[in-house]
Amino acid sequence: MESLGKEKDLDGNTVYQGIAVYGNKGSTDQHAYVQQLREGIPNFFATLIEVLKDREGPSVDVEPGVTAGDYLSGLLQGTRRALFENHRDSITITVPEVTPKMVGALIALYERAVSIYAFMVNINAYHQPGVEAGKKAAADVLELQNKVIGVLSKAEAPLSLTDIADKAEAAERIENIYKIVRHLDANGRSVKIEGDPSEPANLKVSAR
Numbered sequence: 001m002e003s004l005g006k007e008k009d010l011d012g013n014t015v016y017q018g019i020a021v022y023g024n025k026g027s028t029d030q031h032a033y034v035q036q037l038r039e040g041i042p043n044f045f046a047t048l049i050e051v052l053k054d055r056e057g058p059s060v061d062v063e064p065g066v067t068a069g070d071y072l073s074g075l076l077q078g079t080r081r082a083l084f085e086n087h088r089d090s091i092t093i094t095v096p097e098v099t100p101k102m103v104g105a106l107i108a109l110y111e112r113a114v115s116i117y118a119f120m121v122n123i124n125a126y127h128q129p130g131v132e133a134g135k136k137a138a139a140d141v142l143e144l145q146n147k148v149i150g151v152l153s154k155a156e157a158p159l160s161l162t163d164i165a166d167k168a169e170a171a172e173r174i175e176n177i178y179k180i181v182r183h184l185d186a187n188g189r190s191v192k193i194e195g196d197p198s199e200p201a202n203l204k205v206s207a208r
Helices: 027-039 068-085 100-121 129-154 161-167 171-186
Strands: 006-008 014-017 046-051 061-063 090-095 191-194 204-207
Touching: 027 068, 046 068, 061 068, 068 090, 090 100, 129 161, 129 171, 129 191, 129 204, 161 171, 171 191
Parallel strands: 046 090
Antiparallel strands: 006 014, 191 204
16 A cells, blocks of 8 residues: 555655555455445455465364364355355465465565556556655654753642643644643653643643
């Protein structure tokens, strides 16, 4: 998703490309997703990864003659059939067993699939301004947190959120300041809140 989610293509056109990817393992996915996939909006394809070898050594029977691996195999085949019966697309990749080499091969396969898809829809899979924007915004919040702690450490009396914002020269960021002091207070760090946190306008904040 981080590679294919793009607003612009290589020609500068607004295209809003992207694929939402969800995944898990075994019966967890079968329970969580298949109702939506089989009967919800048909705007997806599913990839099932089948592992032939269950484990090293003998498997314990969950019931007479049936192991946990048998159940997983049955759920995979049943899920594929349930999707097919309602005209939902899926593909199955079969691997002999789970090993470091096989996991690496699957990762490499999907890395290449991302590159090919990006080429087909004319986007740059390796330019990620959205990821960068999130990291910059997070760094900005942490910088504001340091300013808030500095303001409170010098205050002689508890301050309102508005007072803190003014002294930190961040008048337009009262919501950020509220979330910062609430987080610090909840974790017993640097800040103490007086008042009902559900009424931000009436809070008083001081250094611990």
